[in-house]
Amino acid sequence: MIPLHANSLLLVYFFGVGACIGSFLNVVIARLPNDESVVRPRSRCPTCKNPIAWYDNIPLLSFLLLRARCRHCGARIALRYFVVEFLMGALSAALWLRFGWSWEMLLWLPMFAALLAIAYLDIDEWWVPDRIVFPAMLWVGAGSFLPGGVSPIDALWGLGPALLAVSVAWVFQKLTGKEGLGFGDVKLLAVLGLATGLMGGLGILVLAALQATVIGVVVLLTGGHQSHKADGHREGQATENPNDDGEEEEEWIPPPRAIPFGPFLVLATFEVVLLPSLFGDLHLRFVQMIMESIG
Ligand SMILES: [Zn+2]
Structure with missing residues (x-):
C-alpha cells in the first residue's frame, strides 16, 4: 500500500x-x-x-x-x-x-541493510558471509508468517530458483569445467526467494542475469574488475590449509577479469521490491518474448 x-x-x-x-x-x-x-x-x-x-x-x-x-x-x-x-x-x-x-517495512528495512552489506562484501572479497545470510534466512522465513508479504508456502516455493541455479551451474561446470556460479550466489538467491516467493525469486534471477550481462560487457571492455581477494587480502583464511585440494570456498581465486554476481542479485531485489510495476513481471515479459521469437 x-x-x-x-x-x-x-x-x-x-x-x-x-x-x-x-x-x-x-x-x-x-x-x-x-x-x-x-x-x-x-x-x-x-x-x-x-x-x-x-x-x-x-x-x-x-x-x-x-x-x-x-x-x-x-x-x-x-x-x-x-x-x-x-x-x-x-x-x-x-x-x-x-x-x-507496515509489516513489509519492518521486514525489508533490515533485509535491505543486509543486502547492501552483502553486495559490497561480494564486490571486495567475493564473499557472501554465512553470518549475514543465515540470520537473514531466519528473518524472512519468520516474516512469511506475517500478513502482507508472501505466505510460508510461497516462501518455500521461493527456494526453487536457487535449486534451479544449482542445477544449471552443475551442468555448466560439467560441460565447461569452469565454475559459473558460486555457492555464495546460491545462498543469496535462496534468501531472496524465501523473501519474495517463487515468482519474485525468478524475476530477481532473470533481472540480475540481464543486468549482469550488460554491465559485465561494459566492465570487461573497460579493463575488468579489481578485488582484494586476488592479492590474498584475507590473511589467515587464505593460508589455513595450504595443502587443500582447492575446493574450499576460501581457496577459490576468481578469474582475473570476472565480476561477482551477488551485487546484481541485490540490485534486482531493490528494483523488484521498490518498483514492482516497472520490474515485477519483467521475467514474465522476458519469457513471453522468447516464446514469441521461437514460435
Ligand atoms: Zn588519522
Missing part, C-alpha cells in the same frame, strides 16, 4: 535512520572480512589509529564537514563511507514511500 500523501518529515526521518544504519554497515563491510568484532573497539582512523569522536562520526555530515579527511592526521577517508550511508538512507526513504507503516 502506498501512502497518498507522503509526509516529507517522515521521509527525512527514514533517510536519517537509513544513513545511521549505513554508518554501521561501513563497519561491518570493513571488519567482517578480517573476522573482527563489529561493536568493539570504537571506530579508529586506519592511518593514525586515533579513535574517531562521536562528532566526527555523524553519518554523511562528518564526511562533508571534515572534507573527507581525518581530523588528526589528514589521511583521506574513502568516498565509499559516504556512498554507503547515502545509499542506505535513500533505500530506507524509498522503502517508506513504497510500504508506509
